[in-house]
Amino acid sequence: MSADLSPIDKAKFAAARRATDYVEDGMRVGLGTGSTAAWLVKCLGEMVREDGLRLTGVPTSSRTAALAREVGIKVVSLDEARWLDLTIDGADEYDSNLNLIKGGGGALLQEKIVATASDQMVVIADISKQVDTLGAFPLPVEVIPFGWQTTKVLIEETLIGLDVLGRDTSLRLNGERPYVTDEGNYILDLHLNRIGNARQLSLVLNQIPGVVENGLFIDVCDAVVIGYGDGRVEVR
Ligand code: 5RP
Numbered sequence: 480m481s482a483d484l485s486p487i488d489k490a491k492f493a494a495a496r497r498a499t500d501y502v503e504d505g506m507r508v509g510l511g512t513g514s515t516a517a518w519l520v521k522c523l524g525e526m527v528r529e530d531g532l533r534l535t536g537v538p539t540s541s542r543t544a545a546l547a548r549e550v551g552i553k554v555v556s557l558d559e560a561r562w563l564d565l566t567i568d569g570a571d572e573y574d575s576n577l578n579l580i581k582g583g584g585g586a587l588l589q590e591k592i593v594a595t596a597s598d599q600m601v602v603i604a605d606i607s608k609q610v611d612t613l614g615a616f617p618l619p620v621e622v623i624p625f626g627w628q629t630t631k632v633l634i635e636e637t638l639i640g641l642d643v644l645g646r647d648t649s650l651r652l653n654g655e656r657p658y659v660t661d662e663g664n665y666i667l668d669l670h671l672n673r674i675g676n677a678r679q680l681s682l683v684l685n686q687i688p689g690v691v692e693n694g695l696f697i698d699v700c701d702a703v704v705i706g707y708g709d710g711r712v713e714v715r
Contacts, residue, residue, distance in 0.1 A: 486708030486709070487605055487607070487708065488514075488518075489706070489708055489709070489710050490605035490606065490706035490707050490708050490710075491514060491515040491518050491569075491603070491604075491605050491706055492518045492706070493706040493707070493710045493711065493712045494515060494518075494603040494604060494605065494704045494705060494706030494712060495515055495516070495518035495519040495521075495522055495567075495603050495706075496518070496522050497603075497704050497706075497712040497714070498519060498567045498601050498603045498704045499519070499522050499523060499526060501565055501567065501599070501601050502523065502526075502532070502534065502565065502567075503564075504532060504533050504534075505533050505534075506534060506535070506564040506565055507535045507536075507537065507555075507560045507562070507563045507564050507565075508523075508534060508535070508536055508537070508563060508564065508565050508566065508567065509536075509537050509539060509563045509565065509566030509567070509568070509593040509594060509596070509597050509600075510523075510536045510537065510538045510539060510543050510547055510552070510566075510567070510568075511539055511543065511566065511567055511568025511569050511586075511590060511603075512538075512539045512540040512542060512543050512568070512569070512584045512586035512589075512590060513568075513569040513583065513584040513586075514569070515569035515603050515604060515605070516539075516543060516567070516568055516569045516603070517543075517546060518603075519567050519603060520536075520543060520546050520547050520550060520552065521546075521550055523536070523550070523552055524547070524549075524550025524551050524552055525550070527550070527551050527552055527553075528550070528551045534552055534553065535553050535554075535555055535560060536552040536553065536554050536555070537554075537555060537556065537557050537560050537563060537593055538554060538589075539566075539568065539586050539589040539590045539593050540584070540585075540586040540589060540590075540661055541661050542584075542586075543586075557592065557593060557596060561596075562596055562597075562598075563593065563596055563597040563598070564597065564598050564599070565597055565598065565599045565600075565601065566593050566594045566597040566599070566600045566601070567600075567601045567602075567603060568581070568590055568593075568594060568600070568601075568602060568603070569581075569584075569602065569603055569604060570602045570604050570608055570696075570700075570703075571583040571608065571616040571694070572608055572609075572610045572613050572614075572615070572616045573602055573604060573608055573609060573610070573700065573703050574609075574610055574611065574612065574613050575611070577602070577700040577701070577702070577703060577715070578613060578677055578695070578696065578697050578698070578700070579602065579613075579694075579695070579696035579699070579700055580613050580614075580616050580618055580619075580694050580695060580696075581619075581694045581696055582618075582619030582621070582666070582693075582694030583616065583619065585619070585651070585658060585660050585666055586660070586661065587619055587621060587692060587693070587694040588621050588660065588661075588662055588664070588691060588692045589661060589662075591692055591696060591699070594696065594699050594700075595699060599701050599702075600699055600700050600701055601700075601701060601702050601703075601704060602700050602702070602703045602704070603703075603704050603706070604703060604704075604705060604706070605705070605706050605707070605708075606705050606706070606707055606708075609705065612673050612674065612675075613674045613677050613695070614643065614644070614671045614672055614673040614674035615672060615673070617649075617668035617669060617670050617671075618668070618669040618671055618674070618680075618693065618694050618695065619651070619666050619667070619668055619669075619693070619694040620634065620648075620666065620667045620668075620669060620684060620690055620692075620693045620694065621660055621662070621664045621665070621666055621690070621691040621692050621693075622664060622665050622666070622667055622689050622690055622691060623664055623665075623689050623691060624657070624663070624664060624665050625689070626689055627650070627657075627665050627667070627689065629689065630667070630687060630688070630689030630690060631648055631650070631667055633687050633688070633689070634648055634667065634669065634684065634687055634690070635648055637683055637684070637687060638669070638671070641675075641676070641679065641680055641683065642674070642675025642676045642679075642680075643671040643672070643673060643674055643675065643680070644671060644672035644673040645670045645671050645672040645673075646669075646670075646671070647669075647670040648667050648668065648669050648670070649667065649668050649670070650665060650666075650667060650668075651665070651666040651667070651668055662691070664691055674695075677695050677697055678695075678697050680693075680695065681693055681695040681697055702714055702715065703715045
């Protein structure tokens with residue numbers, strides 16, 4: 480599967496394939512969203528089809544649900560599964576405490592719910608996602624469409640008192656229209672550059688009316704499988 484891949488895709492594929500080691504027969508597994516998670520879903524599909532792996536997948540987006548079905552994975556909703564053995568997902572950034580920024584692909588809400596409902600969460604990422612301090616990647620915040628411009632102002636005002644380096648926020652677009660999440664919400668991307676206290680920021684953001692959820696995953700991730708462009712893998 481990995482022949483002719485670019486170094487970045489080789490890294491993503493290597494991390495995804497190694498993460499399948501965490502999957503045991505009969506498990507209920509949360510399936511992440513994004514290009515790295517797509518490699519995982521393809522690898523798991525191959526194991527289902529060729530090795531007879533019994534797996535129940537709970538996808539974190541409509542995109543992942545479609546791909547999982549396509550490759551032969553049994554898909555159920557989180558309400559049907561209730562609790563999961565494991566979730567494997569990508570990330571936009573991870574730090575040395577395994578705290579994350581997620582939501583670059585717009586699926587942070589389902590991703591956070593599914594990861595939190597899992598005994599274990601494993602992140603798969605290429606080494607470029609590793610940072611000393613979170614925040615260079617714009618922090619996605621899912622907001623209700625009603626009054627989103629007011630919510631945006633409230634977020635910007637709230638940021639004044641916090642340990643961040645930037646305060647610009649932008650509405651994520653899909654062409655000329657707002658990007659709409661699977662839940663029918665919008666996403667504001669917060670250009671903070673550096674997040675000094677991610678735990679505090681996450682708590683404060685989620686108290687603002689109109690905010691549904693933010694892309695900081697604090698104390699959720701148990702391990703990161705890191706892929707390199709030459710196909711090497713390291714686990715943290
Ligand atoms: C989607 C996510 C993705 O996991 C994150 O954006 C990483 O994506 P990729 O593997 O394509 O780099 O959080 O909401």
